[in-house]
Amino acid sequence: MKVSKIDLKKGFIEVYDFGDIKLHAYQTNDLMYDECFILENDKNVLLIEFPAFHSNLGEFEEYVKGLNKNIV
DSSP: OOOEEEEESSSSSEEEOOOSSSEEEEEEEETTTOOEEEEEEEEEEOOOOOOHHHHHHHHHHHHHHHHHOOOO
């Protein structure tokens, strides 16, 4: 398993690469220190949880769109 960190404007993403599947854990750095999860395979992404605050939603959506995968 490989782990990498991507810094965003407000929060950051830790990507856990298990080979066929990647887990993206978005740390919001908001008042709740919420964490959102994305599962990714070679064709699709599955969004498990969205940020609790609107202020984080923009960078979360931008990151997901940047993956260029079908959202299921």
